[in-house]
Amino acid sequence: MRKAQAPGYENSVTASQRAAELRQQIRTADDQYYNRGHSDLSDATYDALFTELRALEAAHPELVTEDSPTQRVGAPLPKGGDFATAQHLEPMGSIESLMTEPDARDFVQRIHKLLELPPEAPLAFFCEPKLDGTSANLLYEHGVLVRGLSRGDGQTGEDLTRNLRTIRNLPLRLAGAGPFPERIEIRGEVILSKAAFARLQAREATSSDGTFRNARNTVAGTLKLLDPRAVQRRPLEFLAFAVGHVSGPGFASHGALRQQLAAWGFTLAEPAALVEGLAGITAFHDDLEARREQLPYELDGIVAKVDAVALQQRLGRTARTPRWALAYKFAPRLGITRVLAIGAQVGRTGAVTPVAQLEPLELAGVTVQNASLHNWGLLRERDVRIGDTVEIQRAGDVIPEVVRVLVEHRPDAAPPPEPPSVCPACRGPLQEEGKFLYCSNLDCRDQLVGRIVHLASRQCFDIEGLGPKQVEQLVQAGLLRSLEDVFALGEHREALLQLERWGARSVQNLLQRLAAARTPSLARFLHGLGIRHVGLSTSQDLARHFGSLERLAAADRDNLQAVDGVGPEVAAAVAEFFAAERNQRTLQALARLGVVPQQETAAAAGPLTGRVFVFTGSLGALSRDDAAAKVVLLGATTANGVSKKVTDVVAGADAGSKLAKAQQLGLRILDEAAFLALVGNP
DNA sequence: GATCCTCGAGTTCT
């Protein structure tokens, strides 16, 4: 075995030969390791070769090539440095997601119809696993990797080249003799295998904060690290699944494309198969779902593509997805665990709701410890008891929910839980209203925390840095005893500074933000007050109708009911709110502290007046609220759900049921790019 | 009085 040595070569010809030799050995080892699972070289030998090559290149900088394995790792970006962004040559769209067999059937039938094929005509699909990682788009020029982008919003991605380069099974130079396309974009998924993730967890558990909760988030986090050397220590892999822009001739089929990618040195997702029709797709899906646990990677479904590229082109694409590819997801995972306790929470409205505390359970990538039971009626209906074994599902793959109780596993001594007789926070009396229990004590601590958090939230006064943690702490410290106290915090500067985690800087920031938050729109002001039945939408209706706080406060029930969307219940709630002496004091105190809602000006008519927007899926660049604000500024209104009244649906990535409904209703559907074009790029 | 929309509110975790 050769030792790493100082560069002592007599002339650069030998040095250049040796460098080429080392690069070849290292590449072979990388390829063996990632594509066959083991390498003929020991880790120590590999490191030695690598060190030698690096030393050689240091001594002969002219020998450094862009595709040398040493170039996988660059220096860290300066702290606080941001990743640059760049345009994809061809947009990186998403694929329509389906959950059920009937949906898949519809999809395949639609393809037959569009191609004017009889339903029984054979049609070949290529099926591959749908990997759960982060997509990336690699640009190769004349066979050499020059850039790697994240998906971003589909049009523009972040330049992650320096980090992507560290992935060892990602070719820095395409394998084979060429000729290579002048430019080609290779798309794939960056993932951590289950084994690699487990190793990483074991290795880092002792050293750092143990933040590796699931593989997908770890991948996303890793690619954003500023120091490529840290990225290199995470055993990421790149699995290619498609090409974007190609200069020169394309490929005849997805199968041919895969062969070429493999020949160029890419790893491909396996198992994959060329199958026939819906039956083939379904069989592939069911087979993988059944073997899910045994596969080396996390997957959330399969992807099926019409194999022939000529047919793909005939099918074309909708505004946001190709018509020739579908993602057929696996059924949401059910998990089984035990109910440790059934607690009660008090929300900002005083509603006391039951929460099941669960034995921690890994479900679809996260650890679930709590599941809401919504109300005591539901709890009784499902008959959930402490000690019960229950089936948990993440509704919409997000919110944990108790699906059912496995009664046969119930311990003998498990009485049904009793709803609390007093408020769990303040021990005050409870009132029953419908299926809900309410704590009617306005000074109840948990309620106060909830009301203040709501007041400070984005849709209301938008006070950054005043979240649940901080509010809890300030209430505990006695600095907040009522809503209006929020704006009196400036008078308690000294007391604030005494608290843990409140330094001069954070106190100053908070006080500045409070000062800035003192002139909200009337709608946001109203919403922040937390009047029953009055959310953002109703607040806006009221603000538009009355124009000022004074006129609203003076309105009686009849005046209130004249507002569109306000009936007897809402009118009563609003009138009662303004009649209550306690609330009048709050309003007076706020006014004294300089908190004054702005007069509502009638919404300016704009180019989008009369149109109603709904947002679904995630928009890369904008939050949903920001997107909504943009269309409102142009004269449009927004709604929460899809209905006949809606005119436009903006579908971001991973759009769900709303999109399907919108398609049914034949509404105008905008993808993110179209939306940004409409509202004018920020 | 019944039915359909829509809004409010609560919910988990990173």
Add this chain to the structure above:
DNA sequence: CTCGAGGATC
């Protein structure tokens, strides 16, 4: 995302 209930409409 889901449930429940208020409001509008027939």
